[in-house]
Amino acid sequence: MASFSTSSAKAGSSVGGGGWAKAKHQSAGGGGSTLERIQQIELEISRTQKNKATAKHLGELKAKLCKLKRDMLEPSGGGGGKVAGFEVQKIGDARIGLVGFPSVGKSSLLTALTGVQSEAAAYEFTTLTCIPGVIYYNDIRIQLLDLPGLIVGASTGKGRGRQVIATAKSCDIILMVLDPTKDDAQKEMLTKELENVGIRLNKKPPDVTVRPTKGGGLKFQATVPLNHFDEEVCATVLKQYKMHNADVLVREDVTVDEFIDVIDGNRKYCKCIYVYNKIDLLKLEEIDELARRPQSVVVSVQNKWNYDYLLRRNKLFTVENAVLLLHKSLLEDFKHAFVWGSSVKQSPQVCGKDHILHDQDVVQIVKLTQAEKAKALHGKKTGTTIAGSNIKVEKKKEDKAPLKS
């Protein structure tokens, strides 16, 4: 823990500070800057016992907190803006971001995987901008982004935190590079910094529908028993968002935080792989323990240990791969696909060939009709259902409801 706070002090001087956090954002209610209001509410939440009697109050506080955080991330005047060195054009079929504390070996990993020289050195904040590289895997072109080290407070603008996190939000996958000699707090702190800006790691969008209505108040329906959330808490949260009339349908046992995610919007659900680098510094049994953790890969860039496995874990599966899996010729007739599952914001969503699928996604391929084909020189509609990267393929003749795997 201590070493991370040292890093944070250093960041202010060596990186020059993010700037925008220094600007005071006056909150609508209450005194102090937005940052101070956020700290006050976070303190109140941590001091409030979590039980049925306080659920409503906590819901209200959490909704207020979310709104304040959003205000901070969308500063109205000054400080925000684009920073040179972070405007990297998106290329390829997918974008992977290397995120981690300083000096964990992000740049070393980028250089090792892509051949692009990104300066690596034994001091913190060697990397100050976004350095892109490209890797090819199973014909998929992946853009790999090396990023400056993150520090605690990054989401509030410390260091170049805001730019780093904004770039991370544009990624399809996050490789969280971790120091295997440090404890789990590093992973929790980084996850929190990313969560603060709406990035959700290895989670699915909550199965909740909220439809604003013109009148009639709140109509609340749950199809499963709810252990952390109820109609009263729902109403409190909605009130904070000035939503007094709405139909709410809850299809999973959500928490109030997950419900706020739905209401607040602008969340990014990203796959995250935890990469423990420098395992050459560990004993064999320690390596074994880390390697057994979920979504984790152990590597040593210095000793070139386990690269292949890392790439295999990152295997991406696009709609195009799904089409090719059925038949090459289908690609010529491809019009678009309907996708159901965690890779899309709305199920189903119309997607193109480059869309990256998640495990358990359901895909229905729509072919060009004869008329469309004739028109575009090159038509009929059939359905095909494919489930994500643990590939299961089923063929369907008609474009009916999708088959769920």
Ligand SMILES: Nc1nc2c(ncn2[C@@H]2O[C@H](COP(=O)(O)OP(=O)(O)OP(=O)(O)O)[C@@H](O)[C@H]2O)c(=O)[nH]1
């Ligand atoms: N022992 C060991 N050292 C490594 C390994 N990989 C990288 N390093 C060293 O760790 C130091 C930091 O590496 P960088 O690649 O600069 O780390 P970074 O995460 O990009 O650092 P910042 O850009 O400063 O955030 C360098 O001295 C590397 O040589 C490894 O697998 N084992």
Ligand SMILES: [K+]
């Ligand atoms: K470094």
Ligand SMILES: [Mg+2]
């Ligand atoms: Mg670096």
